[in-house]
Amino acid sequence: MKRIHLAASGLVLSCLLTACGGNSSTDNPTPDATAQTETAQDAVRMQAQAARRPAPEQFTGRLREVDETLVWQQTEMTVGNTTAQRTYSDHVTAVNADGSFAFERFNGAGSVFERYTSDTNGSRLSRDVVANGNRCSFNPGRNFVSFPLYVGKVWLSNWTQACTLGYQETVNQLTAVTGRETIAIAAGSYDALRLNYVTLITKSNDANLQNGSTGEASYLQEATCWWATDIKRIVKCSYKNTYFGSTPPASYLKSYSFEASFVGKQYFAGTKRVGQNNAWAETNTLVDGTPQTRNYHQIVRTLNADGGYGADYVDLGGALLESYTFDKDDNRLRRFTAFNSNTCTYSPRRNFFDFPLYVGKSWSTDWLYNCSSGYHENATHTAQVQAMESVTVGAGTFDALRIQYQTQFTNSNDAGLLNGVSGSATYSQEGTCWWAPTLKRMIKCDIDSNFGATAPASYRKRYAMSMTAIVVP
Known part of the structure; x- marks a missing residue:
């Protein structure tokens, strides 16, 4: 089961709750899970109610743009009390007419390790893991925000996750906007709405969790995120996982937090084609x-498996002037000049x-x-x-x-x-x-x-x- 490590990949909001009434599909979570979830939900509701003011300012979303990028700095603590820090980036690669979009997640070395699709509000629809080809689908969507946002707003959301390699879970989440404050992070200083999440994950078939072998595992996740009002994006989050019953493997995450160190547009090298x-x-x-x-x-003549390529420079009559070998990022590796065969x-x-x-x-x-x-x-x-x-x-x-x-x-x-x-x-x-x-x-x-x-x-x-x-x- 990889979901615990999805959090480690910076999956923003894999959220919290259940037994809240409404259309919840959670069936018989453990008594500890129900009690702890309800307590957390009540506390979040009270924060939202206390913070709400008459006619609070309301905020709408903003469409993504191709090449929009957030670079994240993440700190993790495992169940075994080991810590780690890492950097990764989310880079928008396509925006559809309805506002839905696709983005890729890069590690610190610049390699893509996950690909996502999301609706116009940023709710995750699918996740693809490059290493093993596993695709996870979120139905109807993994909810992050519900517009308009304003201090005091509270809402419930539910979704299921099903993966091609077999993992599945049911998620119920309570979200409340509990305040508005200025935060300072690596990317800068932002006026931000504080969003609290209480999420109960049930019906998990993670065999490393209690009752996972029968598809009845559950765990609780509590989180706080900050949504910047000017750029209209989540720029910081902190998470805590509570596992019920037996202790999970030491490598599972107990807590993690991440914040943006860069917000803006970043541009990547293109893919060459023979004949360009x-x-x-x-x-x-x-x-x-x-x-x-x-x-x-300048004509591309050859293309290598690693993205590097060979190109000829020819005059208007087609005679070879120079020939170059480039890496995938258009940096020269080799040069040949025809007039002296050098x-x-x-x-x-x-x-x-x-x-x-x-x-x-x-x-x-x-x-x-x-x-x-x-x-x-x-x-x-x-x-x-x-x-x-x-x-x-x-x-x-x-x-x-x-x-x-x-x-x-x-x-x-x-x-x-x-x-x-x-x-x-x-x-x-x-x-x-x-x-x-x-x-x-x-x-x-x-x-x-x-x-x-x-x-x-x-x-x-x-x-x-x-x-x-x-x-x-």
């Missing part, structure tokens, strides 16, 4: 001021992109550049995503992230530069590139090189490149 073809124009200015131009197509490698990679990208992100990296011709240099690179802005290129007008780069090159054996003969030449580059989320790729770059006191007149002082057409999407 984009046209580019490049304008160079040499050290002596001579202008140069060239036009070429092969160069970037070790570990030329890290121009560090996904996910978002406004304010910065990173630093370095690489070693080695060529079959004997040339070599070291690079130290810093980058910062400065803003989202509208950019017009030949291929169209796009909202794009503006990324500023600075790169210092050392240990160069370029004989045309000062100290190059001894392999200790230095130079630098500074520039700006624009990356369009709708295309999931760079569309423009302006780069300036600084060679110091001396450099051959034919060296490239400045180059500007922009996408002129999307030939094959």
Whole structure:
């Protein structure tokens, strides 16, 4: 049974209650479960009633947007009293016409481990576990909030969970809005409604819980979450699990809490397809001021199982100019220049992109550049995503992230530069590139090189490149 560990995955609200009347489908929970649940429910109701004021301000929801992301920091305590901390992200991947949406959950390493669908209010409809293919469905939906929200509101919700690998449970939940307060979390300071949840899970067939082998296990979950009134999202939660009867395995969660460390839009690398073809124009200015131009197509030729790919740069007549190998994040691994049959490698990679990208992100990296011709240099690179802005290129007008780069090159054996003969030449580059989320790729770059006191007149002082057409999407 994985549900206890779903909580560990940051599943927001797997909530609480039963025996509350109404249409509850809970059948004969244990006396301890019933008594403790009713006591918790009564306390929450009283808090809501005490906090309610005449004509309280009411808050409605907000539709999700593609690329909307929350990064969570979670702290856990197990039944065996061990603690753990982890980071994961929820990233919206699709929004439907009715407001329902899909999102993926990434671990701290950037790998997707769960996928979800939710209705327009954020109630979970399904959950897919990447590792084992298990799909869990929530009927009619795993309820988080019920709009409008206001201090003093109390509501009941019920759902069942059924999973393709066999797990099932029945859930009854009481939710009450018990206050409004300012909270400070890693993502910032928010005016927030405090929501208390009392949830009784019954009819569980978790064999590790008492009566689970007969499908009659139950446990209680009590939680407090904070819903930020400006961004209209839950940004913090704390949970406590109470297991009835025998003690569950030491790895099961006794309590956990999480809060958002980032709220906004984040952007991820796209998936390439063989045959993708984009046209580019490049304008160079040499050290002596001579202008140069060239036009070429970048065509994806090969695609690897890990998402990396190979691309050729060909001139307008189809002749090969350069060939590159990229990782899945569009970072160069290898370069081949046709005119001299020279092969160069970037070790570990030329890290121009560090996904996910978002406004304010910065990173630093370095690489070693080695060529079959004997040339070599070291690079130290810093980058910062400065803003989202509208950019017009030949291929169209796009909202794009503006990324500023600075790169210092050392240990160069370029004989045309000062100290190059001894392999200790230095130079630098500074520039700006624009990356369009709708295309999931760079569309423009302006780069300036600084060679110091001396450099051959034919060296490239400045180059500007922009996408002129999307030939094959």
